[in-house]
Amino acid sequence: MALLPRVVVIGCGFGGLEAVRALARAEVEVTLIDRTNHHLFQPLLYQVATAGLPAPAVSAPIRHILRREMRRGRLTVLQAEAMDIDTAARCVRLDDGSALPYDHLIVAAGAANHWFGHDDWAAHAPGLKTLADAFAIRARVIGAFERAERCTDDAARTAWLNFVVIGGGPTGVELAGTLVEIARHTLADEFRRIDTRQARVWLVEGADRVLGAFEPASSASAQRQLQRLGVEVMTGCRVTAIDADGVTLLAADGERRLAARTVLWAAGVAAAPIGRRLAAACGMTPDRAGRVPVTADLSVQGHPEVSVIGDLAAAQSDGKPVPGVSPAAKQMGRCAAANVQARLQQRPTTPFRYRDYGSLATLGRMAAVVQLGRLRLSGYPAWLFWLFAHVYFLIGFRNRLMVLTDWAWNYWTFARHARVVAEPGRSTKVAET
Amino acid sequence: MALLPRVVVIGCGFGGLEAVRALARAEVEVTLIDRTNHHLFQPLLYQVATAGLPAPAVSAPIRHILRREMRRGRLTVLQAEAMDIDTAARCVRLDDGSALPYDHLIVAAGAANHWFGHDDWAAHAPGLKTLADAFAIRARVIGAFERAERCTDDAARTAWLNFVVIGGGPTGVELAGTLVEIARHTLADEFRRIDTRQARVWLVEGADRVLGAFEPASSASAQRQLQRLGVEVMTGCRVTAIDADGVTLLAADGERRLAARTVLWAAGVAAAPIGRRLAAACGMTPDRAGRVPVTADLSVQGHPEVSVIGDLAAAQSDGKPVPGVSPAAKQMGRCAAANVQARLQQRPTTPFRYRDYGSLATLGRMAAVVQLGRLRLSGYPAWLFWLFAHVYFLIGFRNRLMVLTDWAWNYWTFARHARVVAEPGRSTKVAET
Numbered sequence: 001m002a003l004l005p006r007v008v009v010i011g012c013g014f015g016g017l018e019a020v021r022a023l024a025r026a027e028v029e030v031t032l033i034d035r036t037n038h039h040l041f042q043p044l045l046y047q048v049a050t051a052g053l054p055a056p057a058v059s060a061p062i063r064h065i066l067r068r069e070m071r072r073g074r075l076t077v078l079q080a081e082a083m084d085i086d087t088a089a090r091c092v093r094l095d096d097g098s099a100l101p102y103d104h105l106i107v108a109a110g111a112a113n114h115w116f117g118h119d120d121w122a123a124h125a126p127g128l129k130t131l132a133d134a135f136a137i138r139a140r141v142i143g144a145f146e147r148a149e150r151c152t153d154d155a156a157r158t159a160w161l162n163f164v165v166i167g168g169g170p171t172g173v174e175l176a177g178t179l180v181e182i183a184r185h186t187l188a189d190e191f192r193r194i195d196t197r198q199a200r201v202w203l204v205e206g207a208d209r210v211l212g213a214f215e216p217a218s219s220a221s222a223q224r225q226l227q228r229l230g231v232e233v234m235t236g237c238r239v240t241a242i243d244a245d246g247v248t249l250l251a252a253d254g255e256r257r258l259a260a261r262t263v264l265w266a267a268g269v270a271a272a273p274i275g276r277r278l279a280a281a282c283g284m285t286p287d288r289a290g291r292v293p294v295t296a297d298l299s300v301q302g303h304p305e306v307s308v309i310g311d312l313a314a315a316q317s318d319g320k321p322v323p324g325v326s327p328a329a330k331q332m333g334r335c336a337a338a339n340v341q342a343r344l345q346q347r348p349t350t351p352f353r354y355r356d357y358g359s360l361a362t363l364g365r366m367a368a369v370v371q372l373g374r375l376r377l378s379g380y381p382a383w384l385f386w387l388f389a390h391v392y393f394l395i396g397f398r399n400r401l402m403v404l405t406d407w408a409w410n411y412w413t414f415a416r417h418a419r420v421v422a423e424p425g426r427s428t429k430v431a432e433t
Numbered sequence: 434m435a436l437l438p439r440v441v442v443i444g445c446g447f448g449g450l451e452a453v454r455a456l457a458r459a460e461v462e463v464t465l466i467d468r469t470n471h472h473l474f475q476p477l478l479y480q481v482a483t484a485g486l487p488a489p490a491v492s493a494p495i496r497h498i499l500r501r502e503m504r505r506g507r508l509t510v511l512q513a514e515a516m517d518i519d520t521a522a523r524c525v526r527l528d529d530g531s532a533l534p535y536d537h538l539i540v541a542a543g544a545a546n547h548w549f550g551h552d553d554w555a556a557h558a559p560g561l562k563t564l565a566d567a568f569a570i571r572a573r574v575i576g577a578f579e580r581a582e583r584c585t586d587d588a589a590r591t592a593w594l595n596f597v598v599i600g601g602g603p604t605g606v607e608l609a610g611t612l613v614e615i616a617r618h619t620l621a622d623e624f625r626r627i628d629t630r631q632a633r634v635w636l637v638e639g640a641d642r643v644l645g646a647f648e649p650a651s652s653a654s655a656q657r658q659l660q661r662l663g664v665e666v667m668t669g670c671r672v673t674a675i676d677a678d679g680v681t682l683l684a685a686d687g688e689r690r691l692a693a694r695t696v697l698w699a700a701g702v703a704a705a706p707i708g709r710r711l712a713a714a715c716g717m718t719p720d721r722a723g724r725v726p727v728t729a730d731l732s733v734q735g736h737p738e739v740s741v742i743g744d745l746a747a748a749q750s751d752g753k754p755v756p757g758v759s760p761a762a763k764q765m766g767r768c769a770a771a772n773v774q775a776r777l778q779q780r781p782t783t784p785f786r787y788r789d790y791g792s793l794a795t796l797g798r799m800a801a802v803v804q805l806g807r808l809r810l811s812g813y814p815a816w817l818f819w820l821f822a823h824v825y826f827l828i829g830f831r832n833r834l835m836v837l838t839d840w841a842w843n844y845w846t847f848a849r850h851a852r853v854v855a856e857p858g859r860s861t862k863v864a865e866t
Contacts (some may be wrong), residue, residue, distance in 0.1 A: 037575060038853040054487035058853040063623035064848065076625045096583070131855035142470060146512040150529070190829060192494035192509045254688040398842060405838075409831060417831055418487075419494040420471040422564035 004074065005344055008092055008102040010082045012039050012062050012276065015310030015325040016108035018333030024069035027342050031100060033080045033092070037061055040131065041394055043326060046171060048134035050178040051142065055131050057402045064433050069085070073305040082109065082274055087281045087303055104340045108333065111311035111324065114270035114289075121242040126170055137264060139156040141179065144262045145187055148194045155259070161325045163200040164247050167241055167267030168205030169212070170245045171363045173222060175264055176203040177364025180230040185365075185414040197278040203259055205235045206250060206267070211361055211369065213323065216233035218359075219380040227365040238266070257414070269324075271312045278308070287314045296351035298336045304343060307336040327363035330353055332380075356418040358385060360386045365411075437462040437507065438777055441525055443515045443707070445472050445495050448761040449541035449744030451766030457502035459774050464533060464741040464818040466525070468514045470494055473564065474827055476759065477603060481567035483611040484575065484852040485843055488564050490835045515542065515707055520714045520736055537738050537773045540711060540725070541634035541766065542756065546745035554675040570697060572854045574612065574641060574676045577695045578620055581627045582610055588692070589597070593695035594632040597680050599672055600700030601638030602645070603794045608623055609636040610797025613663040618798075618847040620771035633690055638668045639700070642789055644794055644802065646756065651792075651802040655813040659802040672700070680833060702757075704745045711741070720747045731769045737776060742770040750787035758824075775799075793819045798844075 005028050009016050014035040023030050038059040047053040062077055081095040085107070091099040113127030126136050140346050144160045151157035161183075165176040184197035190196075203226065205212065209219040210226070210233060234249070237256075241248035247306050248260040271290035279286040279293075282300050286292055291314035292300065298315060302304045309315075309332035315322040332352060339349040353405050358372035360382070368382035377385055387407065394400045410416060442449050445467040451805050454462050455543050471492040478487040502508050512630055514528040518540070524532040546560030550776035557571050562719035574596070581593035586781050594616075599610040623629075636643065638658065642652040643659070643666060667682070670689075670792035674681035679692040702725035712719040712726075719725055725733065731748060735741045742748075748755040755761050764786060772782040791805035795816070801815035810818055820840065827833045843849060 037579060043697065054851075055733070055853055055855060056487045059853045060850070061623075061852040063620070066482045067623050070625060071622060073625075077578075078583055080583060099584075131853065135855055141510075148469060150484045150511055151515065152531075189504060190494075190500050192503060192506075353835065398848075402850075415497065415831075417493070417835075418489040420488055420564065420567055421498065422467065422488060 005099060005103040006031070007104045007106065007340055008033070009106045009108060010092065011108035011272075011310070011312075012185060013042075013110045013112055013310060013329060014112075014334075015106060015329035015333040016106070017062075018330045019106050019309065020075065021069065022334050022337030023340065024066075024072060024075055026337075026344075028104075028340070028344070029074050029076075030060070031068070031076045031078060031102075032080060033078045033094070035079070035081045036130070037063070037079050038076070039065055039395060041130070041399075042391055042395070045128055045131075045134050046174040046280055047127055048131065048418070049137040049141075050175065050420040051138050052178070052410055052433065053406055054136070054418045056081060057399055057406060058299060058394075063116055064313070065395055069341050073247055084387040085274065085278050085281055085306075087306060090305070090355065097174050098259070104343070105307070106328070106333075106336050106340070107157055107274065107306065107308045107309045107312060109272035109274045110313050111266065111269040111289075112272055114268045115265065116268055118242070120173070121265070124242045124244055125166060125247075125263040127265040127269070128175070129269065135422070138418075140262050140264075140421055141182070142421050145183075145191065145196060145199075146195070147261070148241075148354060149191050157194065159245065159259045159261045161194065162246075162258065162262070163201045163257050164204060164260045165201065166204045166242075166247070166262045166263065168203055168207070168210035168233070168235065169266060172205070172266035173210055173226060173361060173363050175266060176201050176231045177226060177229050177362070177367060178372070181365050182416065184230060186416050186419075200232060201230065202232045202238065202260070204237050204247070207232070208236050214359055214361070214371055215376075218307065218376065218378070222361065222369045225363050225369075225379065226274060228376075229364045229367060239295060239305065265383075268341065269311070275312045276413060278306070282306070289314075297339050297349035298332060298352050299339070300347070304349075307339065309333055309336050313353075315352060317352055320356045322352075325359075328355055331355060360389060362386045437537040439464070439467070439534060440537045440539065440773055441533055442541060443467075443525065444541035444543055444743070444745075445707075446475075446541060446543045446743060446762060448543075448762035448766040448769075450495075450498070451763045452539050452541065452742065452770040453474075453499065453508065454502065455767050455770035456493055456773065457499075457505060457508055459770075459777075461537075461773070461777070462507050462509075464509045464511065464535075465495070465499070466515060466527070466533070466679065467495060468509045468512070468668045469631050470496070471564070472498055472510050474832075475562070476823055477827070478561055478564075478567050479611065480608040481564065481851070482561055482570040483608065483615060484835060485611070486839055487851045488642065490832055490839060491827075492564060492833060498828055499636070504832045518707065518711050518714055518739075520711075520739060523738070530600075535738075537733070537776070538740070539741045539766075539769050539773070540707065540739065540745060541762070542705035542707045542745050544699065544702040544722075545705055547701045549701055551675070554698070557675045557677055558599060558680075560698040560702070561608070564700065568855070571851075574615070575697050575854050577585040577633075578616075578624065578627070578629060579834050580694070581855050582624050588754040590627065592678065592692045592694045594627065594629070595679075595691065595695070596632065596634045597637060597691050597693045597696045598634065599637045599675075599680070601640070601643030601666070601668065602699060603638055605636060605699035606643055606659060606796050607636070607662045608699060608720070608796060609634050610659060610662050610795070610800060614798050614847075615849065617663060618850050619852075625810060633665060634663065634694070635665045635667055636681070637670050637672065638666070638835045639670050640689070643668065647792055647802060647804055648809075651804055651809065651811070655794065655796055655802045656675045658796050658802075658812065662797045662800060702744070707857070708741070708745045711739070722747075730782035731765055731770050731785050732772070734780070741770065742766055748785060748787075750785060755785075755787045758792075760790055764788060793822060813851050
């Protein structure tokens with residue numbers, strides 16, 4: 001029997017997972033590598049960060065969700081990190097120094113937090129891309145109220161009860177809306193010395209409106225809904241400094257300082273570092289966000305055996321850039337997988353066309369905006385639509401059931417049962433003294 | 434209005450929580466301090482470590498479970514660590530340097546992992562006392578199979594598929610039994626290069642039988658059940674060395690080396706360090722495990738205003754030492770709270786009497802031993818009994834429902850849905866290069 005062509009897929013996000021599923025039916029030997037052992041349903045990650053859901057509700061082991069594909073015997077899953085790509089030797093260099101050879105490569109390594117060149121901000125304003133990020137944010141948010149309860153100084157207490165979310169995109173509005181809910185409802189009667197209702201949540205956005213990817217009318221509705229929930233929305237404000245005590249902003253009317261011990265970063269992501277290395281190996285220049293330019297069929301110019309998809313790809317569809325959203329990544333995954341098969345069968349490849357099914361964003365309890373073709377929803381109907389759409393697209397029957405149960409519980413009780421903080425920094429060792 | 438007497442309770446485990454609940458109805462001002470923000474249902478912690486349950490299923494925010502008591506307005510909860518106790522000035526020194534004054538003090542700080550003076554073993558053989566410990570063990574166990582899948586060297590692969598659990602008490606047998614289940618069932622068809630069924634699990638116990646707190650017949654039954662599950666039980670073996678590559682044992686027939694990359698510690702706990710400081714402050718000598726000797730009414734000799742309960746107390750009942758189990762801690766909590774009230778009302782205190790309701794231990798899927806008065810159960814009936822007893826005693830209606838649902842799911846599918854590993858060590862920052 002002739003050896004099957006080897007396809008390597010880097011990353012098991014929405015794009016990579018879809019590509020592997022499509023290739024599992026083909027006559028190829030697929031190796032999927034990912035740094036973690038799980039696929040993450042990122043649209044609900046903010047719920048883990050804000051203690052509404054436990055981590056297993058929004059993530060699933062890669063091996064488990066691909067167990068049927070693995071049973072066919074042509075798929076290997078490795079928990080490994082791709083350090084570099086040698087396009088001449090056609091192999092991926094892994095974190096243990098080994099080389100993984102490929103005949104075709106699909107790079108779907110996604111994006112990571114990016115502080116616009118201010119790496120020192122990372123320590124004060126954590127971003128939200130991974131489960132570890134979500135746990136870190138949960139610990140900060142829950143910990144801030146605990147610290148406030150212990151404060152004897154008024155100014156210090158206020159700073160612990162002030163929260164700043166930077167970035168008015170989907171993640172930023174979700175976080176800001178949920179922080180208000182936690183302060184005004186979840187924790188409202190559980191403290192003795194502080195009144196958690198006095199907590200303030202600012203949402204800072206550089207542009208002149210939140211949810212810039214939506215139409216202006218939806219943005220305006222979102223802003224009104226956020227304000228009704230209790231979020232203080234500040235648009236047209238550029239962040240000039242972040243430190244342990246707060247944020248300095250530059251607005252049209254001058255500089256302003258927000259004294260806040262908890263600052264969350266939702267302002268920017270950039271392509272994973274492997275993108276820059278791949279671009280360099282192919283003699284190309286990545287775009288400003290570090291993404292790799294791709295041709296119409298999602299392959300790299302001069303390297304038809306290498307495709308780039310998802311947040312890592314600077315792709316075009318109908319002359320417009322493809323947005324960094326999960327439906328686009330899934331569609332690219334299917335397209336790249338089909339094009340790998342086309343090349344193996346010496347058929348012409350298909351250019352990628354992004355099909356936009358609409359946009360949804362939630363803002364907190366019973367608040368959301370939805371744009372679907374000509375349909376516009378906001379408030380409670382939009383929230384219900386968002387809820388069922390997200391549950392529907394969750395990986396696996398069990399997760400769907402789990403999330404629906406959890407949400408029903410949270411909705412009726414205002415409780416957020418995942419409020420436990422594990423404190424991984426704390427040693428449990430008994431001192432020998 | 435005269436100031437109410439101030440009662441401080443250190444620790445919100447089974448003992449502390451019960452004491453606070455009992456005191457919430459009394460005419461006292463109670464302050465509860467705990468290092469974490471949650472009460473932990475430790476009997477099920479091994480399920481978090483072995484990915485069967487998410488953390489919120491076995492833990493609950495302290496503020497949430499005590500919200501009704503807090504609403505009465507005489508209970509304060511602080512997330513703080515007690516560093517020292519000044520019995521002369523009658524105050525507890527907290528981690529931020531502040532002093533918390535008391536009229537009555539109940540110390541319920543519990544126990545922590547203890548490597549019998551071999552602190553260097555801690556890095557190679559993590560113990561299981563906190564949620565952070567459970568996450569660390571989960572990451573090691575799941576990660577071991579991932580590493581084995583990537584191994585090209587036979588000996589190295591075998592070492593990643595070898596697991597040693599040290600200590601044949603309740604935690605050790607639970608861990609060993611569940612590790613076998615993971616290897617033989619949960620992961621069985623999800624790897625390509627390794628056969629997870631070839632994993633070996635050793636349970637090492639220094640005494641001549643496992644579950645030493647049970648009757649010999651129950652121990653023998655437990656050992657048979659473990660062996661039937663696939664655990665290799667080694668009794669009468671003393672650990673002499675642990676390093677990154679395995680464990681060295683000394684048995685009656687000589688030294689033996691087990692090459693294993695994953696070693697879990699369930700052999701010993703000792704009282705929390707605050708116990709030694711309290712004993713020193715009272716001019717007493719703690720026992721070998723660091724526990725504080727207490728009088729019949731659970732107070733400290735010469736300090737009737739200080740009580741010690743739970744795993745931190747070296748208490749006697751009917752001339753026998755009280756075991757370090759949760760029912761004993763709860764009973765001590767109620768007794769200490771009643772005695773605080775008795776002293777405040779100048780009534781005589783009540784000596785503590787431990788009421789032993791029996792012992793249960795689970796060994797894995799459908800395997801357990803139960804001793805209840807004259808009743809002896811083992812195997813499936815014991816497992817069912819254990820299951821319902823544990824769910825019944827879980828904190829809160831929601832957690833009970835969650836655990837039952839999760840277990841039903843795990844039972845029928847053999848899946849362990851909490852297999853995700855967050856990798857907190859991993860930075861998500863984009864390198865600027």
